[in-house]
Amino acid sequence: MKIILINPPHPYLIKPYSQAPLGLLYLASVLRDTCCEVELHNLSGFTEDQSLNILPLDADVYGFSATSVDYPLCERMASAIRRKNDRAKLLIGGPHATVAPETIDLSVFHSACIGEGEKAVLEMVEDIRENRLEPFYRKPRIRSLDELPLPARDLIDSIGGEVFAFDRNYSDSNLSATIMTSRGCPFNCSYCASKPMWRGLVSYRSVESVLEEIRIIRDEFSVDQFRFCDDTLNMDTERLHHLCRGLDRMKVFWRCSVRAGLSTPDDFKMMFDSGCREISPGIESGDQRVLNFLHKHNSVESNRDLINWATRAGINVRVLLMTGTPGECSDTPEKTRDFLGSIDFNMVSLTQFRPIPGSPIWKTPEKFHCRILDRDMEHYSFYTWRKGDNGEREKAPIQSVIETDLLPKEALEDNMRRMFDYAEETGKLNRG
Template sequence: MKICLISPPYNSAVKSVVGVSSPPLGLAYLASVLRDNHEVRIIDSNILDYSMEDVRRELKDFYPDIVGITSVTPSIPQAYAVAKIAKDVRKDCTVVMGGPHVTFLPVQTLRECEYVDIIVKGEGERTVEELTKAVENGVSLEKVRGITFRKGDKIIDNKPMPFIKNIDEIPFPSRDLLPFDKYQANGVRYTTMLTSRGCPFGCSFCASSRLFGGYWRGRSPKNVLEEMRIIYEDYNTKNVEFLDDTFTLNQKRAEEICDGIIREGWDITWGASSRVDTLTRRLVEKMKRAGCWVLYLGIESGCQRILNGVGKRITLEQVKKAVRIVKNAGIEVLGSFIIGFPDDTLKSIKQTIKFAKSLNIDYAQFSILTPYPGTPVFNYAVENDLLLTKDWSKYTAIDPIMKIKGITEKQLKSFLRKAYISFYLRPKIIWRWIRNRQFTFVKNGVRAVINYLRGRT
């Protein structure tokens, strides 16, 4: 069969302000498990700067039997539009949709969009193998695990697909099916990797632990290094971003990956996300020697009461210690902060902004709490009638989505703008930018964020 996997046209805030689009790694993984038995094409509309009409043209040219569409919450309207185009081009094609949003709202998605036939829930590799066999052979879908689908006027919600225990078994993503040279940051080719899946922590604002069953699975260092060798040697790429929720969760494994990079002598730079309670001086220094240039730390709040309330399970002292360790090793720090938690007050938001400025971090990302489907905070907002809108396109972490007692939408937007301006327009930050010319796309992005927020407030 012909299978077309599509990342729909969506001008995200990140792309708008930073000008960087990441490869659709999930689609590339699915392509790898499908391509031995099917003809597979990936359309990354964002990196190709495609319009909906461009997508239509590609679908007419390829004329696929199955169209698979990935999406996140704010891109759902665009995903629905692609589904309609697919049916316009070929009425009898099977339209499948996946991603975190539809995983948690499969029935609602099918009700919202008549052009979608099947939802793939959660981890997709094994599910799409079963699904494509069933579609190709014209057999019932009721035994295909991990899907929700239409059967006449009914919607059938099948049993979940068990998670893949040994993720080394998953073939490497099919980067050759992507316009690889177009993925650049500041004019330098880069790519992304996923060395683990899942998160054992249950923060109320994050869906990751629910998406992957509440536990963590890591690839072996050997498997990770094999993929890195391909990226470095075959694709001549020296810049990598690890997309793991917490790259350093298993410190021994992280050290072994770093040892391998050092042993190979690869001239590579990379960034990763971490929790402040998983970092040691020994590990961080080894990460630096292995080419790590930046760590993304989920700090979230400068108020301990808020951190406790959202289940973050870290302390402000741990944050301070982790930042010192990372900075002393010569690695840059991007701290992530959220304002507008259900229990936030004007005082606690001010504490968060003040705390961010007190830390010796290089970059700060501020966002307004967005209750994404699948998170406890989304359920809380629905149960207590706190959602301001169900227009999914607004779920961008820049607009207020839920009511916060004692804080207006206007105040939240104002705080977000002030957070960025007060953090970045400081002499020490500006001097740091002048001194450090590496990865200037981040710095340009920050300037653009501030301008973007000025235009929305």
């Protein structure tokens, strides 16, 4: 059986190959172990038309992975493939199928995987062989991620691009890779779909397994810079310390996402000594009212402490902010501007708020005193920069898809424009 796994085009990304499609690489490893012929097509940097011309038409199965923003394009591509190869089975999985399975068009896709795919895809393939494919598959969470084979990185040309702010490199190789040590998040931020995606559970790999994968990547691909793609790497302090001790011996450089209120100044010093050169905390706003609306369960002050502690330890900080959210008032941009003025950071990444399918705000917007005006996923790219028709980066249109009891759509868009200007004035705005 020939199976083609598809990482779809991402026309909204300026750097489409900065991260490898880890989820599909895990599926490829699992499928290869069952003697299937597997190809992985990483089409992130191609257009929709180019992608359809690239894909072989002789496969038995085509499997797409899609976020909610990607889903309309994946549906069009799947329809085109079905017209050219009517005997093939079209499958879809990933975040969108997991959090919004009711939106999957089963006249286009034969079946959808809800949740983790490594066990489900084996059952799907077996059912295809036996001509009994079901519309939806969902398996129990994988508790021990050490059960999984390592991602099949040999199937793609580039295992990763620049991972550090402003394309910094800390080694002569200039190469990097993405790696996962855990899945899931226990927190319930109102704008995020991670909790329904992972059913509120966090599963881990052993530190020894993570270190062994890093050793293999370093030896086979000459890579010594890594991005940990966990939602929150500092969630378990004891585990983080164990990981840092191992990384210190390996002499690699890395970045990760962290959350305020979980780590101490000594933790950041240990992280720096083990090669951490950048963290990305989800700060979102300098307005405490907004943090409360977003169910962040932390404070402006704890966010400030995290950034200052990391900076003093020598770690660069990429501040992640979101603008146009529920809970904003007309003075929110100024409060966030003042917050930026009170911290020492290296980069600020600003995104436009979008109510992600599966998130609490998407499911019950009235509880957050807002109304969703536009649910067209093709309008849901949240980036403030994009690639123009000539290939050059340009500012993306400022557009709110909500209104709130506090501010109408136009006032939210004014907030977004002002916040964009303030971020630009720092001279540290991420344009990637």
